[in-house]
Amino acid sequence: MKFSRTASANWKGTGMEGQGTVSTQSTTLNKAQLSFKTRFADGVGTNPEELIGAAHAGCFTMKLSFVLAEKGFTADNLDTQAKVTFEDGKITAIHLDLTATIPSITEEAFQAAALEAKQNCPVSQLLNAEITLSAKLV
Known part of the structure; x- marks a missing residue:
């Protein structure tokens, strides 16, 4: 495609x-x-960093739903926040913070799926920054 x-x-x-x-x-x-x-500063409007954060959070979360489906799981809910760090004139890091509700999945299978999605979502592959992930199964 x-x-x-x-x-x-x-x-x-x-x-x-x-x-x-x-x-x-x-x-x-x-x-x-x-x-x-x-x-x-603070103002009404947007900025490149929050747009990149939204794109990354959306891409990662959607990729995770595909990864889970391939493994036979369907999430009840996936919430991802992306924290984009701008430092010395460049984006240096993005931290993805995921909270998920997925029936019948083990913690090990959940963490593996989240890591696979982080590594393989198209936005992760595009960015030249340190990408970290915290994933919590509830």
Whole structure:
């Protein structure tokens, strides 16, 4: 399977005083505000780091559901938070924090499936950062 998706950004002004928008093909983001404040302080809008975190959390969680299905399990619930660390001008680390409810799975099988999903989700494979995982079965 091969497909492409698009996203766009627009920026006006300087890095600190300017502002911009980001949009996605699906229009889930449609000229979402982007600025120095939304990236480096608190402000209404988004920033590249949280978008990468959302993409990684979504990709990992979906990949895990496929891995579980291949092993004969269906999750009742998978919740993943991604913490993206920006340091010295680059993204250095992403920590995935997973909480899962999966009937009849052993802790060992759960941890193996989570690790497989972390290593093989397309976003994990794309990123040049340390990727860590905490996985808790409830």
